Every structure is written in C-alpha cells, then in structure tokens.
Amino acid sequence: MTAQFTLEPLVVGRFPAFPLKRFLYQIDSSETIEAPCISWLAKSTSTDAMVLVDTGPATPTEETAKFHVEVDVKDENRIDRVLRANGIDPGQITEVLFTHLHFDHCSYAEFLPNARILVQRKELQYAVAPNREHRTGYEAGYRNVFPGWMKVFDRIQAIDGDIEVTPGFRVLALPGHTTGSAGAIFDTAQGRHAVVGDLVNQMENWKGANGKHIPPTQNCGIDECMRSFARLDKEADIVLASHDYRMLDSSKYG
Ligand SMILES: [Zn+2]
Numbered sequence: 133m134t135a136q137f138t139l140e141p142l143v144v145g146r147f148p149a150f151p152l153k154r155f156l157y158q159i160d161s162s163e164t165i166e167a168p169c170i171s172w173l174a175k176s177t178s179t180d181a182m183v184l185v186d187t188g189p190a191t192p193t194e195e196t197a198k199f200h201v202e203v204d205v206k207d208e209n210r211i212d213r214v215l216r217a218n219g220i221d222p223g224q225i226t227e228v229l230f231t232h233l234h235f236d237h238c239s240y241a242e243f244l245p246n247a248r249i250l251v252q253r254k255e256l257q258y259a260v261a262p263n264r265e266h267r268t269g270y271e272a273g274y275r276n277v278f279p280g281w282m283k284v285f286d287r288i289q290a291i292d293g294d295i296e297v298t299p300g301f302r303v304l305a306l307p308g309h310t311t312g313s314a315g316a317i318f319d320t321a322q323g324r325h326a327v328v329g330d331l332v333n334q335m336e337n338w339k340g341a342n343g344k345h346i347p348p349t350q351n352c353g354i355d356e357c358m359r360s361f362a363r364l365d366k367e368a369d370i371v372l373a374s375h376d377y378r379m380l381d382s383s384k385y386g
Pocket of ligand 1: 375
C-alpha cells in the first residue's frame with residue numbers, strides 16, 4: 133500500500149473585512165468578505181508523519197498593525213493551541229511547509245519544537261530583502277519588526293524546486309503569488325490533494341466562472357500563475373484554498 137494522508141483545515145486567524153478584489157484578479161467588485169487564515173494539517177494514515185502547511189499570522193503589534201489590512205488573531209488561534217484543542221501535541225508535528233513567507237502564513241512555528249521547516253530557497257532569499265512594494269507583506273525592513281519565520285531560522289531547510297519529502301508528501305515549486313511560492317501535494321484515499329498557499333486564496337481562484345482558473349491579484353506575474361495552474365491540472369485531483377471559509381464545510385479531506 134502506498135503512503136496516504138488525511139487533511140484537516142485549522143483556523144489560525146481571520147481577516148474581518150478583506151477586499152474580494154485583492155483575492156481574485158480583475159474581478160469587478162467592491163465587496164469585502166470575512167476570510168479565515170487556514171493552516172492545513174496532514175496526518176499520515178500509516179506512519180508518524182504529521183505535516184502542517186502554513187502556520188498563520190501573529191497577533192499584530194502596534195507597529196505591524198499600521199501596515200496590514202485588519203487581521204484578528206486571538207490567543208486560541210495560535211497554532212500550538214489549535215493543535216492541543218484537537219488532541220494533538222505540538223511536538224508531534226514532523227514537518228512544516230511554508231508555502232511562502234508573507235506575514236499571514238509563517239508565525240508561531242517556534243511552538244512546534246520538533247518540526248523541520250521547509251521553504252523554497254528563492255522565497256527565503258526574497259523575503260529578507262523584497263522590493264519596496266512587497267515590504268509590508270513580508271514585514272521586512274521596518275524598525276523593531278522581525279518576521280515570524282525568523283524565530284525558527286535555526287530549523288529552516290531551504291529546498292529547490294520539486295522534492296518528495298516523505299512517501300505520499302511532495303513539494304512543488306509553484307511560483308505565481310510570489311516568486312518562491314510552493315505547494316504541497318498529499319496522496320490520499322480520495323486522490324491527490326494540493327495545498328498551494330495564496331495561488332488559491334478562494335475556491336474561485338482554482339475554478340471560477342466557466343471553470344477557469346483566476347490568478348490572485350497579488351502576483352509576481354500572470355504567466356507564472358497560469359503555468360503553475362497548468363502544472364496543478366496535471367499533478368493534483370483536488371486543490372484546497374488558503375483563505376476560504378467554505379473549506380470548513382468538511383472537517384476532513386482525503
Ligand atoms: Zn495569505
């Protein structure tokens with residue numbers, strides 16, 4: 133039997149009023165929606181492997197609150213507390229994949245003491261010194277502000293391109309939302325499930341009107357987004373979203 137996983141969405145924060153047009157490229161809408169920040173927990177059905185894809189935002193400080201859209205992170209949203217509430221010891225997490233290093237995806241991994249932390253090398257390099265217009269997303273270049281992922285700098289393993297991490301769990305380079313974005317592909321009893329960060333914020337990014345892929349508005353190039361979507365068409369059967377409450381309609385996938 134091949135190694136298989138099941139996946140569960142964990143809410144680790146929320147945006148009370150996020151402009152929909154920042155999720156979906158060229159959508160004609162002035163609507164704002166409440167959007168969750170989802171950390172995806174993937175458990176092996178046959179080994180001790182227990183993986184988290186992204187860990188959510190940190191509670192804003194006086195400094196960081198100034199440059200982000202409002203984000204709400206309650207004490208109980210911290211990833212280790214969410215795990216405990218689900219009956220999991222945070223020390224059981226074996227790997228964390230940061231799909232990218234925007235502030236709402238990579239905080240509090242210091243509370244997962246045994247996990248090795250995987251990030252694409254390109255993303256790591258860019259996050260340290262992003263272009264001016266990307267600085268807020270990475271929280272880079274502000275006095276007294278340290279990006280959350282720096283707290284696990286000693287455990288980071290930089291990866292290049294596509295790798296198999298453990299049987300049934302692969303990482304693919306999927307540039308588009310950011311230049312070093314990655315996705316996780318898990319083999320499950322219900323087909324290959326992909327968690328791809330903010331390439332797919334909302335379900336409509338993956339399947340919008342007429343079943344077409346819609347790039348995220350925040351992107352490093354539309355062509356790169358479309359190439360990554362085309363890869364996913366081949367590599368995944370089901371693609372899960374990062375900021376969509378409809379993902380919680382099921383408590384378990386795969
Ligand atoms: Zn995000």
